[in-house]
Amino acid sequence: MNYGITVALLRRVPIFASMEAGALKLLAFSSTYLTVDDGEIICHEGDASDGVYVIEAGKVEVLVERGDTRVRVAVVGPNEVVGEMAVILSQPRSATLKALGPGRLVKIDADIFLSTVTGNAESALGVLRILCARLNGMLRRYEDLSRRLDHPG
Template structure:
């Protein structure tokens, strides 16, 4: 994919649809397209948060291990932003992420991503909406698990 194709693809992603072409071109130029094979690890839990990943093609599986030894996973597809929470909070990764089939991502360095947020209120607002959706989803999953646990405790 050449830079113009990358810019065209980025302009189709809702988060970037209102950005000027020149800013999209700069984003494409300062980021890196990376391809992964099925099962390849993008990053591990507790790794430093040095970048975010935008899924361009394919799917990722987000793997979360709990303190009690159990694990769960969530699948995300095209146009999903991965790893933004750790970059925004300047903390290590909270989960591991691996490719679920062939995968192409745009790897955006942390400083570029943070500049993108501070310089583009529409993008920052969209990222906040996505984070809110993820927190709501996690809260709902936690409630479901709590109900299951309570049901098991009654038996």
């Protein structure tokens, strides 16, 4: 993939949309391009958080392990970012990412992502919005589950 196409892709992603062209070019230049097949594991829960993924095409399933079972917590698609939470917290991956069909992703190095996003207030706010929206969704699911457990049937 050429850098111009990658810059155009990043510009469609909300957390990068307001970045200057130079910052987007830096992200594009430091990126790795991945093509994945259906069912391919992109990263495992517990892996080192060495980058964030931008989905160009296809869908990715976000799975957490509970004992011997993997539980789907989300499905993300084109122009979405995944993996940023582990990078921001400097912690191992909190979930496994698995391709749902063929896809193309851009992996941005963790250090480049952090320095670029923290150097741009709009991008930092974009990351906060994404994380808050995810937290809000989890809280709603938790409340729904609590109600169903308190009042079964």
